[in-house]
Amino acid sequence: MNCATAATALASPLPSPTSLLSLNSSDVVEVKPNQNGYKWRLVLAYDGTRYSGWQYQESPPTVQCAVEKALIQTTKLQRKDLQLVGASRTDAGVHAWGQVAHFFTPFNYENLDRIHAALNGLLPSDIRLREISPASAEFHARFSxxxxxxxxxxxxxxxxxxxxxxxxxxxxxxxxxxxxxxxxxxxxxxxxxxxxxxxxxxxxxxxxxxxxxxxxxxxxxxxxxxxxxxxxxxxxxxxxxxxxxxxxxxxxxxxxxxxxxxxxxxxxxxxxxxxxxxxxxxxxxSIDYNESHLLPPPDCPAKSFGMHYTIRKCKVVFY
Missing domain, CATH: 3.30.70.660 (Pseudouridine synthase I, catalytic domain, C-terminal subdomain)
Known part of the structure; x- marks a missing residue:
């Protein structure tokens, strides 16, 4: 990408959640042949006021249900394939600034900024994804x-x-x-x-x-x-x-x-x-982890803290 192309990309407006769901071929790369595939770590913040806690339940709204719904839409995978696991089963009405979870995909990402923006575009406003990063095979949101x-x-x-x-x-x-x-x-x-x-x-x-x-x-x-x-x-x-x-x-x-x-x-x-x-x-x-389990795996993208956007300056001609 040359400088002119990069400047145009930075000046582009924030894409809609719908457009972010259509990931380009450059966003998703090779398929991993093993059973679990690639593991991803999420850091989430949420206002727990209207949720029946983190843990998945069939009927009452829970934070895990909302996160899984957004993941299913962005990855086109099923719940059983994602295998989303949270670090802490926060109770009904309890809030979080540093809840951690992990999930799997059979494919790797070249860049995590787009899926980060897509997930926050689909999640309700009282749940935010603060960070997404590749996770090693040893990492487990609960047991690490x-x-x-x-x-x-x-x-x-x-x-x-x-x-x-x-x-x-x-x-x-x-x-x-x-x-x-x-x-x-x-x-x-x-x-x-x-x-x-x-x-x-x-x-x-x-x-x-x-x-x-x-x-x-x-x-x-x-x-x-x-x-x-x-x-x-x-x-x-x-x-x-x-x-x-x-x-x-x-x-x-x-x-x-x-x-x-x-x-x-x-x-x-x-x-x-x-x-x-x-x-x-x-x-x-916050949750502290075994440092060795947080080491990024090879051939994976850098962690995403969210995208920043800039507005292209207008060139005004003065007479």
């Missing part, structure tokens, strides 16, 4: 995870900020932040978190021993942000830990109640002191 970071936001004031209502829990009590920080320290380390796990709706057997690397309580004006990083989390574990810290902050219970509940390994023991915390304050912020 080293740690996950979740944030839970609490808005502490007498009047709720209407712009925070979908992303923060409203608390009208004065909180003892120092006591909450003291209590959060008890969660750090490798421990059995059975007492903080809700009964799951699926048959998956999970290991109750998790490693919490840090649990920070940060004040940002009226907004309180609780940040927890761990090797993994049980069903509703983060919300249950935050709910207990809120009770400590209200000075309803002392910080050293945490090791007592942990030692019990009994969800009923937690229920004596804590309460239900809604999902909308929770956000999956």
């Amino acid at each position: 995870v080293k740690s996950k970071i979740y944030h839970y936001k609490i808005y502490s004031d007498t009047v709720m900020d209407p712009f925070q209502r979908h992303f923060a829990y409203h608390n009208m009590y004065k909180l003892n932040i120092a006591a909450m920080r003291d209590a959060a320290k008890y969660f750090i380390g490798k421990q059995n978190f059975s007492a903080f796990e809700n009964a799951s709706h699926n048959d998956r057997v999970t290991d109750p021993v998790k490693h919490i690397f840090r649990f920070d309580v940060k004040e940002m004006g009226a907004l309180l942000q609780l940040e927890v990083e761990g090797s993994g989390f049980l069903y509703r574990q983060v919300r249950n830990m935050v709910a207990l810290l809120l009770q400590v902050g209200k000075e309803a219970i002392p910080p050293d109640i945490v090791p007592h509940i942990l030692a019990s390994r009994d969800r009923r023991e937690l229920a004596k002191y804590s309460f239900y915390l809604p999902p909308h304050g929770l956000c999956l912020v």
Whole structure:
């Protein structure tokens, strides 16, 4: 491509999702003969307000359903061929900034910018594809995870900020932040978190021993942000830990109640002191992976963070 052609391409308006579905022969290259084909990693952000979580379900809207629908339209493959897998089964109403998933295609792409734009053109506005990249055979969105970071936001004031209502829990009590920080320290380390796990709706057997690397309580004006990083989390574990810290902050219970509940390994023991915390304050912020699994495979395109467009300048003749 010469300079004049490149300049014209950069000046072109954003193509419509429909036009992006008709990929040129230069976009899709060789067919890989093995069973799975080429693997691709997605980094997704979404507002979970109107979704029944990430995991695929037949009837309620889920994030995975929306992503699969867009992938089927762009790749012309079926759901069973794509084999889309998410890193975290976020619950109904939970948000994400750094959800990760992977899928397969039998063909390779020469450039990922077009499919990136096509997917965002087809996805609903409350789901965005932030990044798409080739993935190695060793990479797995769920099993290659080293740690996950979740944030839970609490808005502490007498009047709720209407712009925070979908992303923060409203608390009208004065909180003892120092006591909450003291209590959060008890969660750090490798421990059995059975007492903080809700009964799951699926048959998956999970290991109750998790490693919490840090649990920070940060004040940002009226907004309180609780940040927890761990090797993994049980069903509703983060919300249950935050709910207990809120009770400590209200000075309803002392910080050293945490090791007592942990030692019990009994969800009923937690229920004596804590309460239900809604999902909308929770956000999956980022996921850390085994670095060796993130190495790009050979003969694959560079990752795409989205396309930038420029407007061709008009040449005005002055008299």
